[in-house]
Every structure is written in structure tokens, then in C-alpha cells.
Amino acid sequence: MRFYIITILFFLLINACAYDELPLCEINNPSFTECIKPIFTDNCVSCHNQQQPGGNLILETYYDISQAVKNGDVIDRILREHSDPLVMPLGSPKLSESEIQLIINWNENETPNN
Numbered sequence: 001m002r003f004y005i006i007t008i009l010f011f012l013l014i015n016a017c018a019y020d021e022l023p024l025c026e027i028n029n030p031s032f033t034e035c036i037k038p039i040f041t042d043n044c045v046s047c048h049n050q051q052q053p054g055g056n057l058i059l060e061t062y063y064d065i066s067q068a069v070k071n072g073d074v075i076d077r078i079l080r081e082h083s084d085p086l087v088m089p090l091g092s093p094k095l096s097e098s099e100i101q102l103i104i105n106w107n108e109n110e111t112p113n114n
């Protein structure tokens with residue numbers, strides 16, 4: 001009986017650790033290609049592209065994204081409260097804590113194109 005409980009707890013723990021939207025990401029040194037770009041592609045590009053640049057902002061290429069992160073605009077918007085009308089992504093739930101932290105850390109590393 002005790003063995004069962006330990007086994008179940010063990011699997012719950014493994015699952016909790018494995019469950020992350022971006023499992024390949026190194027939190028302190030996130031890769032632009034593997035971690036950062038997909039966050040923008042999945043959450044931002046639908047409104048920030050060549051055809052439809054929301055707020056005149058495009059977030060498609062490394063250059064677009066690194067500029068908007070470095071100048072502070074992206075981090076300002078993603079950190080806002082859900083109730084704030086300026087929060088991004090507009091009309092969707094906030095980014096997860098880990099996604100926000102990855103973008104902050106990538107900025108602190110001077111936005112490498114890695």
C-alpha cells in the first residue's frame with residue numbers, strides 16, 4: 001500500500017515537472033528560435049503582422065521582436081493586470097508567468113539571436 005502511494009506521488013511529481021508549455025527552454029538563457037519566437041507567433045502575430053500591424057507594431061521577425069522588447073514596450077504591456085485595457089495579448093488571457101520570465105531574461109541577456 002505504501003509502495004502504491006509512493007509510486008503515485010512519484011508519477012504526479014514527474015508529470016508536474018514535465019508539464020510546461022515550453023519544455024525545451026532554458027529559463028536563464030532562453031533560445032530565441034526555440035522559446036521566444038514561438039511565444040510571439042502563438043500569442044501576438046495574429047494582430048501584429050505586415051497586413052495588420054496593431055498599434056503600428058509588427059512582431060514577426062527577430063529584428064521586430066528584439067526592438068520592441070529592448071525599448072520596453074513589450075515588457076510593459078505583458079506585465080499589466082488583466083483588467084488593464086492596455087494589457088497584451090489583447091482580449092486573451094495573460095501570458096504565463098514562465099513565458100513572461102523567459103522574455104524578461106532574454107532581454108536581460110541582450111536579446112541574443114540564438
Ligand code: HEC
Pocket residue numbers: 040043044045046047048054055056057068073074077078085086088089090091092095
Ligand atoms: C487581438 C489583437 C492583439 C493581440 C493578440 C496582441 N495585440 Fe498588441 N496591440 C493590439 C492593438 C490593436 C494595439 C494598439 C492599441 C494599443 O496600443 O493598445 C496593440 C498595441 C501593442 C503595443 C504597443 C505598440 C506601440 O507602439 O504603442 C505593444 C508593445 C503590443 N501591442 C504588444 C503585444 C504583444 C507582446 C502581444 C502578444 C503577447 C500582443 N501585443 C498581442 C492588438 C493585439
